[in-house]
Amino acid sequence: MKASPLKAALLALALGAGLTVAACGGSSAAAESSPTSGTITIIGYAGIWKDAYQKTVIAPFHQKYPDIKVNYVEKRSSADMLASLKAEQGRPNTDLSIMDQGVAISGNKQGMFAKVTEADAPNLANVDKQFQNAEGYGPVIMADAVALLYDKQALTTPPTSWNVLWDPAYRQKVAVMAPPSTLGLNLEAIVATMQGEDFTKSTTKAVARLKQLAPNVQTWAPTPDEYQAVITDQVDLSIGQNARGQYYADRSNGRLGVVFPTEGTVYQINTINLLAKAPHAAAAKTFINYALSPEAQAAFAAELPYAPSVTNANLPANVAARVVPTDGSLKVVPIDLDWFSGARDTWTNDWKREVIG
Numbered sequence: 001m002k003a004s005p006l007k008a009a010l011l012a013l014a015l016g017a018g019l020t021v022a023a024c025g026g027s028s029a030a031a032e033s034s035p036t037s038g039t040i041t042i043i044g045y046a047g048i049w050k051d052a053y054q055k056t057v058i059a060p061f062h063q064k065y066p067d068i069k070v071n072y073v074e075k076r077s078s079a080d081m082l083a084s085l086k087a088e089q090g091r092p093n094t095d096l097s098i099m100d101q102g103v104a105i106s107g108n109k110q111g112m113f114a115k116v117t118e119a120d121a122p123n124l125a126n127v128d129k130q131f132q133n134a135e136g137y138g139p140v141i142m143a144d145a146v147a148l149l150y151d152k153q154a155l156t157t158p159p160t161s162w163n164v165l166w167d168p169a170y171r172q173k174v175a176v177m178a179p180p181s182t183l184g185l186n187l188e189a190i191v192a193t194m195q196g197e198d199f200t201k202s203t204t205k206a207v208a209r210l211k212q213l214a215p216n217v218q219t220w221a222p223t224p225d226e227y228q229a230v231i232t233d234q235v236d237l238s239i240g241q242n243a244r245g246q247y248y249a250d251r252s253n254g255r256l257g258v259v260f261p262t263e264g265t266v267y268q269i270n271t272i273n274l275l276a277k278a279p280h281a282a283a284a285k286t287f288i289n290y291a292l293s294p295e296a297q298a299a300f301a302a303e304l305p306y307a308p309s310v311t312n313a314n315l316p317a318n319v320a321a322r323v324v325p326t327d328g329s330l331k332v333v334p335i336d337l338d339w340f341s342g343a344r345d346t347w348t349n350d351w352k353r354e355v356i357g
Contacts, residue, residue: 037067038283043081044098046074048247048304053098056299061290068283078103079180085112085275092277095284098141100182101269105341108137113273120274120285123292126310128326131269138273141291142306145265145324145332146186147242149226150257154236162190162261165237166209171216175229175238178220178356179348183239185340186266188347193333194263200339203350210355220356231255241268246305246322264331267324270306 042058044050050072058070075081078099085094085107097104097113107113115136118124124132124139131140150159154173165174177183192199192206199206222229226238227248245258272291278284290296297308301315307323308315315323324330 038280039069039071040095040280040284040287041071041073041093042096042098042287043073043075043084043094046076048244050074052300052304056303057291057296060296060299061287064290065286068286070287077181082107092275093279094275095278095280096275096287097273098270099273101140101271102182102337102340102344104138104271104273105337107273108135109341112276113137114276114278116274116285116288121289121292123289123310126294126312127292128309128311131309133271138271139292140269140309141272142270142297142300142309143324143326144241144243144268144306145260145330146183146190146268147240147245147258147265148261149230149238149240149245150259151230151233151236152255152257155257158257158259160259160262162194162263166213166216170236172218173236174213174216175219175222175226175235176213176217177222177226177239179351180344182268183241184351185344185347186268187239189266189333189335190264200336203347207350207354214355214357227256242324243304243306260330262331264333266333266335
């Protein structure tokens with residue numbers, strides 16, 4: 001029997017009201033699974049990195065997706081992030097982690113992170129092939145490289161070689177971030193290459209050379225950081241990252257210099273990683289897609305000079321001149337990060353036993 005028009009209208013109204021109540025009540029599961037709503041938690045770097053990312057990426061993201069809130073948790077290092085994520089594996093509350101690629105690979109092997117496809121984040125298609133994870137895990141979000149930091153008042157001519165760190169003229173005037181810092185581990189790879197050593201087989205020569213550096217090192221853990229150590233005249237030389245070095249150079253009254261020595265450098269690469277048990281995976285994928293957009297990548301590079309990982313980001317000339325080259329023009333010591341993730345602990349222990357003592 002066909003319902004009257006009035007009954008049909010009342011039935012439709014009742015069903016609509018029921019659906020509205022279901023969507024608003026309980027745990028809001030429907031809203032949380034939507035790519036345009038929910039609250040996501042991101043764990044990432046502290047300090048100037050956090051400030052730059054919130055200003056240039058998170059704030060514009062929220063304007064575009066006002067129903068997605070972002071809770072940013074800051075950590076000092078990628079190692080700290082991984083430890084924090086391990087601690088919450090039983091009851092995960094983090095959705096995304098932005099961390100060093102070498103540490104992220106360790107998380108991939110432990111099943112902590114999920115794979116990300118172009119269906120999840122269409123902008124992944126624009127990521128430079130050299131910065132895409134071959135197995136499909138979190139892509140590179142930005143690139144940088146290890147640089148030599150120097151005091152322009154102490155060294156009026158920019159140094160061109162890493163060997164300046166061993167110069168007796170700088171006894172107790174060098175700062176090095178020792179492992180587990182990735183900077184110290186990268187320095188070991190650079191030194192091994194300088195010694196003609198295949199570091200995938202042995203670092204005996206590199207460790208011996210680093211041990212000779214000890215008399216020049218004032219601190220293996222600069223406080224508050226390696227950049228301020230140079231700016232405030234605690235040391236004349238240090239190792240650091242190009243992007244942060246460029247940032248602090250602008251604020252050092254001409255004191256801090258940043259160079260890439262001729263023997264080469266090592267990429268410092270950050271990835272954006274989706275937690276395998278992310279509470280709000282759909283919204284997190286929306287954020288990944290935005291973070292890989294050309295506008296987000298260019299805005300962050302202008303604020304903190306990291307090189308974009310996407311090929312369609314247009315940088316002003318003054319910004320492009322400050323980010324690390326990724327076009328092959330810079331001499332980069334190649335490191336198989338999948339292999340390196342298994343060598344980190346051994347290298348760190350070598351530093352503790354042999355280099356620092």
